[in-house]
Amino acid sequence: MFPLLLCSILLVYVFVERLQVIRKASEVDSNFMQRIREQIIGGDLQAAKNTAKVANSPVARMIEKGLSRIGKPIDHIEKTMENAGKLEVYQLEKNLSILSTIAGIAPMVGFLGTIAGMIILFFNIQHEGFSLEAIAGGIYTKMVTSAVGLIIGLLSYVAYNYLNAQINKNVNKLETASFEFLDILQEPTR
Numbered sequence: 750m751f752p753l754l755l756c757s758i759l760l761v762y763v764f765v766e767r768l769q770v771i772r773k774a775s776e777v778d779s780n781f782m783q784r785i786r787e788q789i790i791g792g793d794l795q796a797a798k799n800t801a802k803v804a805n806s807p808v809a810r811m812i813e814k815g816l817s818r819i820g821k822p823i824d825h826i827e828k829t830m831e832n833a834g835k836l837e838v839y840q841l842e843k844n845l846s847i848l849s850t851i852a853g854i855a856p857m858v859g860f861l862g863t864i865a866g867m868i869i870l871f872f873n874i875q876h877e878g879f880s881l882e883a884i885a886g887g888i889y890t891k892m893v894t895s896a897v898g899l900i901i902g903l904l905s906y907v908a909y910n911y912l913n914a915q916i917n918k919n920v921n922k923l924e925t926a927s928f929e930f931l932d933i934l935q936e937p938t939r
Contacts, residue, residue: 750862753897756855760901763847764908771841771915774807775922782926785812786933794819807837807919808926815930827931834923841916845909852905859898866891 781804788797794816801813814833818826870884870891 750894750897752858753855753862753894753901756851756858756905757901759847760851760905760908763844764912767841767843767845767912768915771912771919774837774841775915775919777806777808777922777926778804781809782812782929785816785930789816789819789933790936807834807841808922811837811923812926812930815927815934819934823931823934826934827927830927830930834920834927837923838916838920841919845912845916848905848909848912852902852909855901855905856898859895859902862894862898863891866894 781800784800785797788794788800798813798816801809801816803809811830811833815826815830818829866888870888874884
């Protein structure tokens with residue numbers, strides 16, 4: 750049961766920590782891109798850079814990278830923003846693999862407890878004879894560890910998929926902001 754306790758503590762810690770990081774990353778001012786557009790069209794790149802720096806979100810950091818490359822060919826700007834976006838996604842996905850590992854390991858540890866329960870069962874029968882008390886302890890160990898292992902594995906699997914869905918929402922925001930920024934750069938000047 751100790752490895753299962755460790756898995757459950759790790760599950761809760763990683764889930765809460767990643768959830769906070771992902772929620773903070775998804776907080777983007779709805780007027781952010783509009784302000785960037787106005788500042789770029791108005792020719793005030795420094796104000797646009799300052800707006801991005803102050804916003805301090807994955808979208809803003811990616812846009813800031815794009816702003817720092819204005820004057821270079823558009824494909825260079827696009828590639829730079831793509832790389833910045835990949836780094837932001839990596840930061841969101843950090844330690845997420847721990848949850849998928851727990852989802853795979855916890856049921857196996859539970860089944861290992863099942864085997865330990867069977868060993869206890871046969872040990873008790875051998876030393877105490879065949880009685881209800883002799884087999885109850887082994888069956889109890891077997892059932893509890895199996896159930897706990899499956900529950901922890903299931904919760905880890907659900908947590909992993911939930912966080913992945915939240916990360917995908919952030920990836921969509923990054924892609925949308927990137928396309929919008931590149932469109933701003935390619936708008937004809939008036």
